[in-house]
Amino acid sequence: MNRKQFLKTCGFGCLSGVLGVSLLQSCSTSQVTTKPIKGSDLIVPISDFEIKNNDKTEYKKYIIVQNETLTHPICIYRFSATEYSALFMACTHQRAELQVFGDKLQCSAHGSEFSNRGVVENGPASMDLRKFPVVIENTILKISLK
Numbered sequence: 393m394n395r396k397q398f399l400k401t402c403g404f405g406c407l408s409g410v411l412g413v414s415l416l417q418s419c420s421t422s423q424v425t426t427k428p429i430k431g432s433d434l435i436v437p438i439s440d441f442e443i444k445n446n447d448k449t450e451y452k453k454y455i456i457v458q459n460e461t462l463t464h465p466i467c468i469y470r471f472s473a474t475e476y477s478a479l480f481m482a483c484t485h486q487r488a489e490l491q492v493f494g495d496k497l498q499c500s501a502h503g504s505e506f507s508n509r510g511v512v513e514n515g516p517a518s519m520d521l522r523k524f525p526v527v528i529e530n531t532i533l534k535i536s537l538k
Contacts (some may be wrong), residue, residue: 423492424456424465434459434466434478434535438528441470454492454508456481457535464489466524466535467497469508478535479510480522490521497521 427436436457443450454469464482481490481497488501497506505514510521525536
């Protein structure tokens with residue numbers, strides 16, 4: 393195989409992989425949502441974590457909440473029916489937006505990693521993520537943005 397054929401084959405392989413992953417992600421339940429801010433609280437229904445399968449209810453590990461007044465989204469992790477963690481998705485190194493990979497938040501700019509509780513696990517970031525208090529009222533999460 394000559395160089396041109398090799399590059400063409402590799403290019404098509406990479407493109408196929410990217411398209412395949414995009415199609416699989418589009419079939420999954422969306423983790424990103426937009427929610428209102430009332431006063432100084434971001435309002436999120438607990439039902440946003442629910443995945444209904446026939447008569448069984450399962451729960452998402454996390455959701456990402458956006459609002460036009462926020463500079464970065466907030467990732468809310470669900471640990472149990474009464475325990476949640478709300479994290480500002482801005483890297484503490486240089487404020488790049490973080491990406492969520494399961495129980496980790498990662499910075500694509502310089503490689504910093506944070507746990508699902510906002511603790512730095514890998515630098516260059518040296519400070520934990522900004523955390524917001526979460527209060528549960530009936531079936532609503534109120535994320536205090538103060």
